[in-house]
Amino acid sequence: MAKPRIYTTTALVLKYRNYGEADRFVTLLSRNLGQLQGFAKGVRRSTSKLTGHLELFYKVRITLAVGRNTDVVTEVQILKTLGKINNNLDTMSCALTIMELALNISTEGPGNENIYDLLDQTLNRLNITDESNVDKLLTYYQLNILFISGLSPEFKECVECGSVLKQQDQLYSAPAGGIICPKCAPKQTRSLVNLSVNAIKVLRFIGNSDVEDVEQLSVPKNVVSQINDVLNRHIDHHIDGKVRSRAFLKGIK
Numbered sequence: 352m353a354k355p356r357i358y359t360t361t362a363l364v365l366k367y368r369n370y371g372e373a374d375r376f377v378t379l380l381s382r383n384l385g386q387l388q389g390f391a392k393g394v395r396r397s398t399s400k401l402t403g404h405l406e407l408f409y410k411v412r413i414t415l416a417v418g419r420n421t422d423v424v425t426e427v428q429i430l431k432t433l434g435k436i437n438n439n440l441d442t443m444s445c446a447l448t449i450m451e452l453a454l455n456i457s458t459e460g461p462g463n464e465n466i467y468d469l470l471d472q473t474l475n476r477l478n479i480t481d482e483s484n485v486d487k488l489l490t491y492y493q494l495n496i497l498f499i500s501g502l503s504p505e506f507k508e509c510v511e512c513g514s515v516l517k518q519q520d521q522l523y524s525a526p527a528g529g530i531i532c533p534k535c536a537p538k539q540t541r542s543l544v545n546l547s548v549n550a551i552k553v554l555r556f557i558g559n560s561d562v563e564d565v566e567q568l569s570v571p572k573n574v575v576s577q578i579n580d581v582l583n584r585h586i587d588h589h590i591d592g593k594v595r596s597r598a599f600l601k602g603i604k
């Protein structure tokens with residue numbers, strides 16, 4: 352079915368690129384229409400009715416008119432600004448990372464509802480949660496987006512021999528996509544990283560829990576760091592396009 356000439360949808364602002372003196376290209380994720388590109392003419396002019404309406408992390412009700420190359424933004428109503436995210440560097444870096452993942456994984460058109468809901472939910476939690484929960488929310492989001500994409504790491508069985516893993520420290524391989532058991536590990540030529548028995552338990556818990564339970568979970572910071580390191584490697588290896596904001600933040604930390 353062809354898109355109507357003018358259409359309205361609720362969407363999250365994933366990315367923008369300023370253009371010329373006053374214009375901006377925006378990339379949005381809509382629950383029912385998937386990834387959208389819009390051209391916001393004059394949006395950076397103080398007299399424009401769109402001024403300040405298309406910023407990162409905003410949830411908007413947006414109207415676009417179909418254009419020859421890019422659709423043109425005609426109306427924007429701000430639904431939520433999530434302003435607290437910008438107040439803290441860790442929270443902001445987490446929000447940028449999760450938005451970039453949504454950008455890499457979502458597609459145009461329908462079929463992006465789960466990605467949209469997960470992004471919307473995680474951004475809302477990031478906006479109100481204590482900053483000590485940020486790393487756990489990143490784990491929650493990354494595990495769930497990998498699950499939605501059918502790219503979950505394997506933590507229950509050895510990816511080489513298929514044997515059920517014992518409750519002990521293990522080794523993870525990014526190219527293999529999961530844990531390699533102690534019997535298969537010596538034959539590996541690919542690099543392996545440690546994954547402690549505690550980290551595996553936490554991973555399983557977070558993968559099976561609601562976001563509220565994840566925030567309540569008491570877990571040492573080094574365990575969450577180890578988990579996020581493994582998930583970052585998995586994502587870098589299995590999702591096209593490295594998550595650039597992470598590299599950027601490593602640079603400024």
Ligand SMILES: [Zn+2]
Binds near residue numbers: 513532536
């Ligand atoms: Zn094995």
